[in-house]
Amino acid sequence: MKKEKDPPSDPLPGVVDFSNTKIAFEQLSDKELKKMYRLFRLMNIPWLVSLGSRLALLANRLRLPFFDTIVRRTVFAQFTGGENLMDCTNTIQKLMNFDTQSILDYGAEGKSDEEDLDYTKDQILQTITYAASSDAVPVVSMKLTGLVDDHLLEVKQSGKPLSEQEAFKWERFHHRFDEICQLAKEYRVAVFVDAEETWLQNPIDQIVLEMMLLHNRDRAIVYTTYQLYRTDALARLKRDYQYIKENGCIFGCKLVRGAYMDKERARALEMGYPSPIHPDKQATDKAYNEAIRFCVDHYEDLASCNASHNLYSNKLQAELIRERDIVKNHAHLNFSQLYGMADYITFNLAKNGYNVAKYLPYGPVKEVLPYLIRRAEENTSITGEMSRELQYIRQEMKRRGLK
Numbered sequence: 001m002k003k004e005k006d007p008p009s010d011p012l013p014g015v016v017d018f019s020n021t022k023i024a025f026e027q028l029s030d031k032e033l034k035k036m037y038r039l040f041r042l043m044n045i046p047w048l049v050s051l052g053s054r055l056a057l058l059a060n061r062l063r064l065p066f067f068d069t070i071v072r073r074t075v076f077a078q079f080t081g082g083e084n085l086m087d088c089t090n091t092i093q094k095l096m097n098f099d100t101q102s103i104l105d106y107g108a109e110g111k112s113d114e115e116d117l118d119y120t121k122d123q124i125l126q127t128i129t130y131a132a133s134s135d136a137v138p139v140v141s142m143k144l145t146g147l148v149d150d151h152l153l154e155v156k157q158s159g160k161p162l163s164e165q166e167a168f169k170w171e172r173f174h175h176r177f178d179e180i181c182q183l184a185k186e187y188r189v190a191v192f193v194d195a196e197e198t199w200l201q202n203p204i205d206q207i208v209l210e211m212m213l214l215h216n217r218d219r220a221i222v223y224t225t226y227q228l229y230r231t232d233a234l235a236r237l238k239r240d241y242q243y244i245k246e247n248g249c250i251f252g253c254k255l256v257r258g259a260y261m262d263k264e265r266a267r268a269l270e271m272g273y274p275s276p277i278h279p280d281k282q283a284t285d286k287a288y289n290e291a292i293r294f295c296v297d298h299y300e301d302l303a304s305c306n307a308s309h310n311l312y313s314n315k316l317q318a319e320l321i322r323e324r325d326i327v328k329n330h331a332h333l334n335f336s337q338l339y340g341m342a343d344y345i346t347f348n349l350a351k352n353g354y355n356v357a358k359y360l361p362y363g364p365v366k367e368v369l370p371y372l373i374r375r376a377e378e379n380t381s382i383t384g385e386m387s388r389e390l391q392y393i394r395q396e397m398k399r400r401g402l403k
Contacts, residue, residue, distance in 0.1 A: 015315055015318045015319045015322060016314075016315065016318050016348050016349060016352045016354075017348060018311060018314075018315070018344050018345060018348050019344070019392070020344075020348055020351075021344065021392050021393075021395050021396035021399060022396070022399065023347050023348050023351050024343045024344035024346075024347050024348060024392060024396065025343060025344075025347075025392075025393070025396045026098065026347065027094060027095075027097070027098050027343075027347070028343075030400060030402055033393065033396060033397060033400070033402065034397070034402060035078075036078065036340075036393060037390070037393045037394065037397060039074060039075070039078055040389060040390045040393060041390065044387060044390055068365050071365050071369070071372075072365065075372045076365055076368070076372065078340040079338065079339060079340040079341070079361070079371075079372055080107070080339070080340075080360070080361050080362055080363075080368055080372075081102075081104070081339065081360045081361065081362040082362050083362065083363060083364055083365075084362060084363075085104075085126065085127065085130050085362065087362060088102070088104065088360060088362050091339070091360065092134065092136050092137060092360070093136070095136070095358055095360075096136040098347055098350055098351075099350040099351070099356075100346055100347065100350045100356055100357060100358055101135075101136050101137065101138055101139075101355075101356070101357040101358075102136055102137050102339075102357055102358055102360045103137070103138075103139040103140070103141050103192065103336060103357045103358065103359045103360060104127050104130070104131060104137055104139075104140050104141065104360055104361075104362065105127075105140070105141035105142065105359065105360065105361040105362070106120065106123040106124055106127055106142070106146075106361075106362060106363050106367075107361040107362065107363040107367045107368035107370075107371050108120040108123065108143070108146035108363060108367050109143040109145045109146045109370060109371075111145070111146055111147075111149070112149040112150070112151070114169070114172065117146070117147055117148065117149075117172075117173070117176065118176070120146040120147060121147055121176040121179065121180065123363075124140065124142055124146075124180050125179070125180060125183055127140045128140050128180070128183050128184050128187055128189050128191075129183070129187070131187070131189045132187035132188070132189055137189075138189065138190060138357070139189065139190040139191070139192055139223075139305075139357065140184065140189055140190070140191055140192070141191075141192040141193075141194060141359065142180070142191065142192070142193060142194065143193075143194045143196070144173075144177065144193060144194075144196070144204050144207075145196060145200070147173055147176045147177055147180075148169070148170075148173035148176075149169065150200060152166055152169055152170060152173070153196070153200040153203050153204065154199055154200060156170070156202075156203035157199060157200065157201075157202045157203055174207065177207060177211065178211065178214075181211045181214065181215050181221065181222055182215070184215070184221050184222075185215045185221045188219070188221075189221075190220060190221055190222075190223060190252070191221060191222050191223065192223045192225065192254050192305070193208050193222070193223065193224055193225060194225050195224075195225040195226065195227045195256065195258075195259075196260075197260050197263065197264065197267075198230065198264060198276045199267070205224065205236070205240070208222060208224040209224070209240060209243065209244065212224070212244050212249055212251065212252065213244070213247055213249055216244070216249040216250045216251070216252060217248065217249055217250075218250075219250060220250045220251070220252035220303035220332070221252070222252055223252035223253055223254050223303070223305065224240070224252065224253055224254070225253070225254040225255075225256060226253060226254070226255055226256070226291065227256055227257065227258035227259070227260075228255060228256070228257055228258065228284055228287045228288040228291055229257050229258035229261055229277050229278055229284040229287075230258065230276050230277060230278075231276060231277065231278055232276070233287060233291070234287045234290060234291055234294075237253060237291055237294065238294065240253075241253075241294075241298065241302055245301055245302075250301055250302070250303060251301065251302045251303070252302075252303045252304075253295065253302070253303075253304050253305075254304070254305040254307050254336075255288065255291050255292065255295070255304065255305065255306055255307060255308065256307050256308065257284055257288055257308065257310070258277070258284070259374050261277055264276055264277050265277055285310070285312070285313075288308070288310070288313055289312070289313055289316055292306060292313060292316055292317050292320070293316075293320065295333075296317060296320040296321065296324065296326070296333065299326065299330060299332045299333055300332070302332065303331065303332040303334075304332065304333065304334065305334040305335070305336050306334065306335050306336070307335075307336040307337070307359070308337075309337055309338070309341060309342040309345065309389075311345065311388065314335060314345050314349065317333070317335065318349070318352075318354060321333060321354075328352070328353040328354050328355075329353055329354060329355050330355070331355070333354075333355060334355045334356070334357065335349050335354055335355065335356040335357075336356065336357045336358070336359055337356075337358060337359065338358070338359045339358040339359060339360045339361070341389065342389060343389075344388075344389065344392045346358060
């Protein structure tokens with residue numbers, strides 16, 4: 001275990017003081033803060049995260065009796081709102097007490113059975129109805145792989161003609177997604193559609209843009225997601241914005257760095273095509289920050305969410321908002337971080353009057369496990385922000401006199 005150092009210096013001082021740990025962790029009791037510190041120390045060890053992820057998948061597949069209990073008491077409790085919407089209620093209210101909204105996500109993905117796909121749709125509809133009753137939940141997030149078989153997305157992307165059965169399943173998927181967007185529009189709840197692997201993404205992009213044209217006439221209801229570690233993401237963002245704008249609609253987008261880097265590179269190497277991922281973190285950071293600038297520059301007809309744990313990227317957007325003299329809480333300029341992480345970013349932004357929300361997944365352990373594993377892996381291998389967060393937690397413990 002490496003000795004913790006002092007938090008690194010602030011890259012853009014003067015906009016928001018992200019080093020204010022009193023504000024960052026005010027919502028946590030001493031006991032909760034110490035538990036978070038212990039968990040994050042473990043998550044800051046890459047080999048342990050890798051081993052734990054493999055063992056978790058195996059234990060889940062074998063339905064080992066002790067597995068659920070261990071997960072519930074550790075990562076599940078830290079990073080999710082619970083198993084159902086009612087479980088999330090107290091967390092949502094607690095976040096609102098600190099001027100932070102919630103983005104709800106029923107954590108289902110990778111489904112193939114039509115009955116399971118319909119069930120996921122029904123859960124998302126319930127989530128939208130729940131969100132409509134609360135100003136604390138302006139957005140519902142979803143993965144389309146919870147509404148359609150991955151194989152069908154691959155066939156669509158390949159350009160091969162669909163069989164009669166596949167065409168029927170595609171129409172059912174289209175109907176599921178449209179039903180969700182229709183209800184979201186009726187209730188004025190935004191819908192974030194997550195990005196997937198490159199070999200599934202093209203048909204998702206097409207159907208999400210189609211839904212934008214149908215439902216984003218007066219306000220941003222449907223948002224698509226750009227993984228800026230992709231070499232083509234920035235160009236696609238600009239192209240799609242222009243297309244939606246020319247059709248008289250408001251463009252909605254969520255910016256992330258990306259969640260499938262190792263898988264993408266491995267598949268490209270195995271199948272002999274150029275990697276779709278930037279060669280290094282610096283190139284990804286450059287593309288991401290240019291995307292932020294583009295979104296802020298076009299904020300009047302482009303609604304965006306900066307969904308990042310990167311300190312510089314969050315400070316950059318705050319700085320741009322100030323430079324352009326835009327109201328801090330403009331509905332088209334939003335920030336988001338994952339529940340249970342990056343509290344030093346979230347709550348300092350909220351304290352300074354920006355639109356910020358926590359991404360709050362929920363669902364049975366077996367459903368949210370892939371999400372939990374991705375979060376652990378990407379925050380050790382890609383962003384590098386876990387070490388910074390651990391340092392700030394330790395700093396707050398010192399401030400409180402905790403050991």
